[in-house]
Amino acid sequence: MRSGCIFILAIIISVSCAEKETERLGDFYSIENIELPSGLMPEVGGMDFMPDGRLAMCFHRGEVMIYDPQTSDWQLFAEGLHDPLGLRVLSEREIVVMQRPELTKLVDNNGDEVADEYLTISDNFGMSGNYHEFAFGPSMDSQGNFYISLNCASRGDGIWDEVRGEFNPLGRPGRMYSSVPYRGWVLKISADGKEVTPWASGFRSPDGIRFNEDGTLYITDNQGDWLGTSKLFVVEKGKHYGHVSSLVWRDGWNVDPLTLSTDTLNQLREKAAVLFPHNLIANSPTEPIVIPDNVNFGPFAGQLLVGEMNFPRIMRVMLEEVNGKTQGACINFLDSGKLSNGNHRMIFGPKGDLWVGSTAYVWAGNQGLQRIHFNGGTPMEVMQVNARSNGFSIQFTRPLGTKNSNLLNQIDVKQYYYKYHGKYGSPRVDEQEVKIKGITLSEDKKSLDLKLENMKPGYVYDITLNQVVSNIGIKLINNRLFYTLNNVPTN
Amino acid sequence: MRKPKNFNLFLLMLFSWLLIGFDNPEVFTTIEINAISGMQYNVVRFKVKPGEKIKLTLHNVDEMTHNWLLTAPGKREEIVSKALKLPDGEANDYIPEDENLLAAIPLLNPDQSYTITFTAPQEEGVYPYVCTYPGHGSVMYGAMYVTNNLLPPLASDKNIPEQRRESDDQIDEKVSGHPYKMVLPSMYRAFMPQSGPASIAVGMLGDISYCWDAGKCRFRYAWEGGFLNMERTWRGKGKERADIVGVIFYREEVDYPIKIGEKKLVPKVSFRGYRMKNRYPTFLYTLNNIEVEERILPTFDQPGLQRIFQLSNLEDDIFIEIPPKNDISIKVNKGEQTNNGFRLSAKEAENFIITIQELEKVESL
Numbered sequence: 001m002r003s004g005c006i007f008i009l010a011i012i013i014s015v016s017c018a019e020k021e022t023e024r025l026g027d028f029y030s031i032e033n034i035e036l037p038s039g040l041m042p043e044v045g046g047m048d049f050m051p052d053g054r055l056a057m058c059f060h061r062g063e064v065m066i067y068d069p070q071t072s073d074w075q076l077f078a079e080g081l082h083d084p085l086g087l088r089v090l091s092e093r094e095i096v097v098m099q100r101p102e103l104t105k106l107v108d109n110n111g112d113e114v115a116d117e118y119l120t121i122s123d124n125f126g127m128s129g130n131y132h133e134f135a136f137g138p139s140m141d142s143q144g145n146f147y148i149s150l151n152c153a154s155r156g157d158g159i160w161d162e163v164r165g166e167f168n169p170l171g172r173p174g175r176m177y178s179s180v181p182y183r184g185w186v187l188k189i190s191a192d193g194k195e196v197t198p199w200a201s202g203f204r205s206p207d208g209i210r211f212n213e214d215g216t217l218y219i220t221d222n223q224g225d226w227l228g229t230s231k232l233f234v235v236e237k238g239k240h241y242g243h244v245s246s247l248v249w250r251d252g253w254n255v256d257p258l259t260l261s262t263d264t265l266n267q268l269r270e271k272a273a274v275l276f277p278h279n280l281i282a283n284s285p286t287e288p289i290v291i292p293d294n295v296n297f298g299p300f301a302g303q304l305l306v307g308e309m310n311f312p313r314i315m316r317v318m319l320e321e322v323n324g325k326t327q328g329a330c331i332n333f334l335d336s337g338k339l340s341n342g343n344h345r346m347i348f349g350p351k352g353d354l355w356v357g358s359t360a361y362v363w364a365g366n367q368g369l370q371r372i373h374f375n376g377g378t379p380m381e382v383m384q385v386n387a388r389s390n391g392f393s394i395q396f397t398r399p400l401g402t403k404n405s406n407l408l409n410q411i412d413v414k415q416y417y418y419k420y421h422g423k424y425g426s427p428r429v430d431e432q433e434v435k436i437k438g439i440t441l442s443e444d445k446k447s448l449d450l451k452l453e454n455m456k457p458g459y460v461y462d463i464t465l466n467q468v469v470s471n472i473g474i475k476l477i478n479n480r481l482f483y484t485l486n487n488v489p490t491n
Numbered sequence: 492m493r494k495p496k497n498f499n500l501f502l503l504m505l506f507s508w509l510l511i512g513f514d515n516p517e518v519f520t521t522i523e524i525n526a527i528s529g530m531q532y533n534v535v536r537f538k539v540k541p542g543e544k545i546k547l548t549l550h551n552v553d554e555m556t557h558n559w560l561l562t563a564p565g566k567r568e569e570i571v572s573k574a575l576k577l578p579d580g581e582a583n584d585y586i587p588e589d590e591n592l593l594a595a596i597p598l599l600n601p602d603q604s605y606t607i608t609f610t611a612p613q614e615e616g617v618y619p620y621v622c623t624y625p626g627h628g629s630v631m632y633g634a635m636y637v638t639n640n641l642l643p644p645l646a647s648d649k650n651i652p653e654q655r656r657e658s659d660d661q662i663d664e665k666v667s668g669h670p671y672k673m674v675l676p677s678m679y680r681a682f683m684p685q686s687g688p689a690s691i692a693v694g695m696l697g698d699i700s701y702c703w704d705a706g707k708c709r710f711r712y713a714w715e716g717g718f719l720n721m722e723r724t725w726r727g728k729g730k731e732r733a734d735i736v737g738v739i740f741y742r743e744e745v746d747y748p749i750k751i752g753e754k755k756l757v758p759k760v761s762f763r764g765y766r767m768k769n770r771y772p773t774f775l776y777t778l779n780n781i782e783v784e785e786r787i788l789p790t791f792d793q794p795g796l797q798r799i800f801q802l803s804n805l806e807d808d809i810f811i812e813i814p815p816k817n818d819i820s821i822k823v824n825k826g827e828q829t830n831n832g833f834r835l836s837a838k839e840a841e842n843f844i845i846t847i848q849e850l851e852k853v854e855s856l
Contacts, residue, residue: 037670041725061668061725062679076671082680082689083729099680100729101689101705104764119764119775127688127706131730157730162687164706361728 025477026336028298028379034067034369037074042367044345044357046087046097053350056095057357057369058084064095064106064115067369069349078106078115086137086148086209086345098137098148101127101164103189121193125150126165126180130157132205133183139211144191147199149206149219152176152184152245170256171248175225175424176204184246186219186235198249202241202269207344208287208306216326220285220306223278228418228426230285231272232306232317234326242269242420258422266420273326274317275418275460275484276306278425281330284309284363286344288317295352297374299383299397305333307343307356310364314343314356318384322487329385329483334372342366379477380470383446385463387489391437391452392461394481398470399445407439407468413452414462434461445471455488519546519608523720523734526550526557526599526622526631533666535633535651537736538642538698538716539611548606550722551599557622558584559596561609561635566591567619571628585623593618611637617650630654639849641794642698642716668721676770679719681733685742686711689762692733693772694718695789699796700737703787708760708776710787712742713847715794740794740849741819745812749778752807780804795820795848805837811845822846 036042043060050056055067056077064078064087077095086098093108095115102123106115127133132154138146153159155175159167163180171178178184184204188197204227208220217235221227226243233241240247244257244265257265276282286307293301304317313335319328342358342365349355353373358366383395413436416428438451450463461483468476520543525533539545549559562570566589573587574580584597594609612618614637621632634650636642646656667673676695683690689706694717701713716737723731747757758778765772766784773786784801802809812832813821825843826835835843 039667040670041668060729061721063669065670074670079669079671080678080680082682101680102762102764116767117764118767118772120762123689123705123762129682129688131682131728160688162706164687164689363728 023380023474023477024336025334025379025381026338028375028377029334029336030373030375031336031338032371032373034371035072036369037065040065040074042357042369043359043361044367044369045083045085045359047345047347047355047357048087048089048095049347049349050089050092052092055347055349055355056087056089058087058097060359060361062099064097066113075113077108077113078118083134085134085207088138088140088146096121096138096146098135100133100135103135103138103146103148103193121146122187122189122196123164124189124193124196125182125187126163128153128163128167128180128183129160130154132156132176133180134205134207136207137209138189139209139217141211141215142213146189146191147186147209147211147217148189149186149203149209150183151205151207152178152203152243168248170254171245173256173258174245174422176243176245178245178248182246182249184243185249186217188237199237200235200239200241201246201250202239202243203246204243208285210288210290212290213292218288218304220288221272222284223425225422225424226420228275228420229278230276230282232274232276232285232288232304232330233270234273236270239270240268241272244422262421269420271486272484273319273486274328274330275482276315276330277428277460277462277482280462280480281332281482282306282308282311282313282315285315287346289346289348289354292348295348296376297348297352297354299378299381300333305346305354306330307346309342309344309360311335312337312339312341312343314339314346318382318481320384320386322387322489325487327387327484327486329481331382331481332478338370339372340366340368340370380474381477382465382479382481385481385483387455387483387485387487388449389489389491390455391450392463392483393447393449394463394465395447396468396470396476397446398472398474400441400448401469401471401473407441407448408436410466410468411436411439411450412464412466413450415454415456415459416462417459428460430459455485457485457488459485461485519544520738521734522547522736523722524549524559524633525720525722526553526555526559527666528553530555530622530627530631531652531655531666532559532620532622532631532633533722534717534720534736535655536636536642536645536648537633538636538638539738540639541611541613541615541637543611543637543738544608545611546606546608547594547596548604549596549599550604551601552722554601556598556600556624557627557631558586558598558624559620560586560592560623561594561618561620563591563593564616564618567621567628567632571621571623574623574628575625580625585625587623598624611635615639619650636716641791668725674770675718677718678772679721679733680705681719681721681724682729682731683711684732684735691765691772691774692719693787695771695787695796697789697791697794698737699789699794700735701787701796703774705762705774707747708762708774708778708783709748710743710798712739713796714739715849741816741847743813745814748811748813750810750812751779751781752809755810755812778802790846790848793820793848793851795846798845798847800840800843800845802840805840808837809835809840811835813845818850820846820848820850 062081082100103121107117130153134151137148165180205222316333344359345357413434416431419426435453440449574585618635687706694700702711720734763775823833825839
């Protein structure tokens, strides 16, 4: 017995000594596929944990099922819903689901763990019959209000003769369009459904919506018309975020937005906090979630994770406030081989694991459910990025190695922007190398200050940190970050 | 002289087209059948009326090759063995020349679909359909019922494969597309044909189904012979409408069937959801300030359904204005009949039942 213990100890020592130069984040996070019930088409629309630690999920074919991680049992809670794409648990007996036609509260009155009431909280928005009018959410604020986001219709299909809600011909032209009320909007809906407030406009395909505990509403939107590349917005009441068709549902609006100049339209919009450069990091971002302080999920508590459909990837977003506005950078978080693509919905479980549900909807994607567990340790990563008046300050999770004497040759910075226009997407415009004028390593060697020859507001700064290693010789795992410089700080 | 491949099929289709004409697609009853894994059709039986015009599509969603042949009553096995004996079977899609062959869809590779149109025979009876690919014919078949009557219980139906004779109209999860057996009654929220975009479909016992429009809070139509085929709507991005299995026998084509007060005003509606009991929904909605509960159940004496209403906060009389239909009996158990419907006092309207049934056919000699 004693010799066995020593033997195990020896293995542990030898493993830690053999720490290699190349680490992957997958070494720190293990990914497990969850077995799904036979016959289920596991395209995940929404997921949330119940107070007792079971996971409630909704699926493309209309089922709401509950998974018990203790027993691995699945149980049917509700069925027959129309394309549910979001779910929040209110209590063990009440689940709210966003389905295409309504925000619905599923109630189990008799405690048999099957919903016996499907009650409409609100159907106070239009449907044209166009397949692309997906409905997302709900997210909830601390007062129990619901926030839902409504996809625009697509030119890939028309509208039906019979629509629900008022038809507005001004919203009918365009690639993606809003011909019935509040397509392309976020709506705030009171807990009882009696008050519906149009909250913000300018969205195209706002699949990811999340109210953070601090009261910040995050929404992701997908590259397309009026979105040169995919985006993360910090959404505030009454503001407009750029996709133009939804403007027709503003009070007193009486013109086809497409007849206005791009300059005029540009004046109306708020910019995104973070751009996700197309093909370089994400093509179709999904649900954002903040890593809570109280879970053991690595060194990035308080930062945002964002799912991605087309690549087997979860992204990490590092935000800061500059001149009163939120902006920041995105970087790859996890794209180890085991991670699925189609990462659509994410939620932290009671044990601090991240649960990820996938979908495809015939687009690029996948199906299924994965659980990501943090194994401990400190991956060598970029911890935070802050804009300065003359460059960027980049912090790392571990001190940099002394080999970094020649950092100047190991860091590449590019800048570019994306056009705001009605065409689908945008190339990277005015893409140029940015000269680094100087690099300063902090005394604790955990922070680099880059001095750049310019800091142009409205540009993405695409920073690659080649050959940057930690003090024990470990390479930076994810070495390319993208900072959206809306505002340049004065200091 | 050797006839061209599928000559019979060609003749059949030509004949059907001549009969039906090209210009009015509305008159077809659409039947969608999938060939699925385990050598079976997902639809093992369906019902049509004598002389009904049918547009039938076979989707091969299996990994093997399949065809679909409709035969005269009792002729399935004969056609299957004749197909096997064809000298050049595969080239002829295993479709033999035979007077008892009524319609056919050629061999389809995986992921192929094929649509034919034909007219149901005038003679009532059970018309088998079958896959004649070698080895499939003894298990892969189903039955087209040409009848005005109800179908026999599935569990004791000798005209369908034994493994599909399940009680309570259950369809197991391999076929249902869900992680559970499909049991009638059942319901889907779905994009439905000829209804608004927020619709509900309910399949009831007795193979009577209906579509209820949650956007307009009203009944749209009822059909008999099956429920829904969700395959096409599930396969894409949700763009396609669900396919009805069976025949629509009743449509409620009216601006709004319940009108309030002497002025017969069309009420403002609001959909409040539904409550499930014994797997049947009770719809909850409001008409102006009037709260409505509407529960819909099948009738078994004649194909049809009952709509059981409870209204509260009523002050005025209500008028139920449903246009009369040929072959359909519409009854309300309260109030007085008017020239275009029924008038119920506020008191009577607290509880009433509308019964909608197919009229019993009188056999002519």
